[in-house]
Amino acid sequence: MTIQLNGEPCDLAAPATLADLLARLDIDPRRVAIERNFVVVKRDHYASTAIEPGDQIEIVNFVGGG
Amino acid sequence: MADPFVIAGREFRSRLIIGTGKYPTHQIMQAAHEASGADMVTVAVRRVNVSDRTKESLLDYIDPKTYFLLPNTAACYTAEDAIRTARLGREVGLSHWVKLEVIGDEKTLFPDNEALLEATRVLVKEGFVVLPYTTDDPVVCRKLEDAGAAAVMPLGAPIGSGLGIQNPNNIRLIREQARVPVIVDAGVGTASDAAIAMELGADGVLLNTAVALAQDPVAMARAMKLAVEAGRLAFRAGRIPRKSYASASSPLEGTIAAARVG
Numbered sequence: 001m002t003i004q005l006n007g008e009p010c011d012l013a014a015p016a017t018l019a020d021l022l023a024r025l026d027i028d029p030r031r032v033a034i035e036r037n038f039v040v041v042k043r044d045h046y047a048s049t050a051i052e053p054g055d056q057i058e059i060v061n062f063v064g065g066g
Numbered sequence: 067m068a069d070p071f072v073i074a075g076r077e078f079r080s081r082l083i084i085g086t087g088k089y090p091t092h093q094i095m096q097a098a099h100e101a102s103g104a105d106m107v108t109v110a111v112r113r114v115n116v117s118d119r120t121k122e123s124l125l126d127y128i129d130p131k132t133y134f135l136l137p138n139t140a141a142c143y144t145a146e147d148a149i150r151t152a153r154l155g156r157e158v159g160l161s162h163w164v165k166l167e168v169i170g171d172e173k174t175l176f177p178d179n180e181a182l183l184e185a186t187r188v189l190v191k192e193g194f195v196v197l198p199y200t201t202d203d204p205v206v207c208r209k210l211e212d213a214g215a216a217a218v219m220p221l222g223a224p225i226g227s228g229l230g231i232q233n234p235n236n237i238r239l240i241r242e243q244a245r246v247p248v249i250v251d252a253g254v255g256t257a258s259d260a261a262i263a264m265e266l267g268a269d270g271v272l273l274n275t276a277v278a279l280a281q282d283p284v285a286m287a288r289a290m291k292l293a294v295e296a297g298r299l300a301f302r303a304g305r306i307p308r309k310s311y312a313s314a315s316s317p318l319e320g321t322i323a324a325a326r327v328g
Binding site for chain 1: 275
């Protein structure tokens with residue numbers, strides 16, 4: 001299936017949860033936040049949130065800023 | 067004399083809040099933070115680089131036991147984007163505090179105060195502690211306070227400009243009327259600017275570029291710490307009134323000089 005990941009199209013083997021996506025990208029879930037279709041998903045729901053084709057996923061973290 | 071710095075019921079040791087952007091290296095940032103004595107640092111919320119995971123994480127260089135993290139909504143140009151960013155920042159950092167920025171102009175990075183007010187109302191309703199970055203306008207600051215802002219953060223000058231406090235009288239007026247802490251955010255170029263902000267009565271100073279891009283960021287961080295402390299002490303001590311003419315500090319009697327014949 002194809003999703004939008006951080007604004008770019010991304011092919012992802014289905015089925016996949018948000019926890020699967022983070023594992024495939026080698027991202028530590030404790031350091032990021034995820035928005036799925038403009039709604040923030042709580043960290044403890046990553047494993048139970050299935051990704052659907054066409055989903056818009058944003059994965060963000062903290063960077064330097066003022 | 068006890069002089070606690072309290073925002074939304076949380077007490078901070080330092081009245082200096084410092085940024086995490088633009089340092090030459092993470093190590094220099096870490097040393098500068100230590101020298102600054104700050105216990106609150108700002109961070110930005112940005113997309114993870116999903117194709118290159120080799121970059122070090124900022125959080126490896128900020129000890130959460132020492133520093134309270136204040137996520138910002140920098141580079142948001144609409145209330146909606148700022149609200150989304152604030153919600154994401156809350157999820158990363160697990161605190162409900164936000165330095166709220168809604169930018170209205172690319173060149174000056176001046177805030178869009180109308181959108182800022184709107185975003186403040188929404189986020190306050192959602193339980194956020196909102197610290198809005200705003201113009202040095204007493205009326206806007208009052209409206210932000212009425213909307214539930216936990217502090218108001220008027221700019222001294224444009225972000226990163228280093229121009230210092232451009233309108234000292236406005237900062238003084240904002241302090242006079244506000245019932246929440248006033249934090250001068252942006253525009254500080256060197257230590258005296260931070261001291262002036264504090265002497266005007268600001269409760270705190272938030273800065274980043276002046277330290278991060280100084281030739282010696284660690285030394286400048288210490289200078290800022292001392293300036294904020296000195297400015298606060300001077301404000302509380304109560305300065306003398308300004309006068310146009312001299313008033314001698316030494317006795318006028320008993321000099322060996324010959325008396326002038328008028």
